[in-house]
Amino acid sequence: MTTTFARERTLQDEIAPAVESRVPGVEVLAVELLSPSRFCVYIDHADGVDHALCERVTRALDAYRFDWTIDVSSPGPERPLRKPEHFADAVGARVSVRLEGGRKQRQRGRLVDAGEETITLDTGDAGEIRIPYDAIVRANLIDEGLTT
Secondary structure, rough: OOOHHHHHHHHHHHHHHHHHOOOOEEEEEEEEEEEEEEEEEEEEEEEEEHHHHHHHHHOOHHHOOOOOOOEEEEEOOEEEEOOOOHHHOOOOEEEEEEOOOOOOOEEEEEEEEEEOOEEEEEEOOEEEEEHHOOOOOOOOEOOOOOOO
């Protein structure tokens, strides 16, 4: 795994419990490195995400602010998928999955299944493929826009 993604996972493991214990009802969906000194924390909340909630989460991360520039954001239409339960909630949606090995290791398709250890992706022409969670570096919903 590349250093960037290993660092993201370390930050995720540190930040999620800290934020979720300090800001009730917040789920940390993902932490993504934007540069060597900047990261974004994607959050969700049952009542939605607004500026005030993002500010509360930023304050919960005060210990990181000396070394990092921190962005806090709602998941948006291209919601990050990191945990098996995120994938389970996205079954039927189009997703983009980046695998270990860099940008050339990207798969796109309709998420058919989210099992205990793998996801199944219908890629269209290449058919269905199974991908172990351990091989996934990042995944997101694909914004298909409004359909009429």
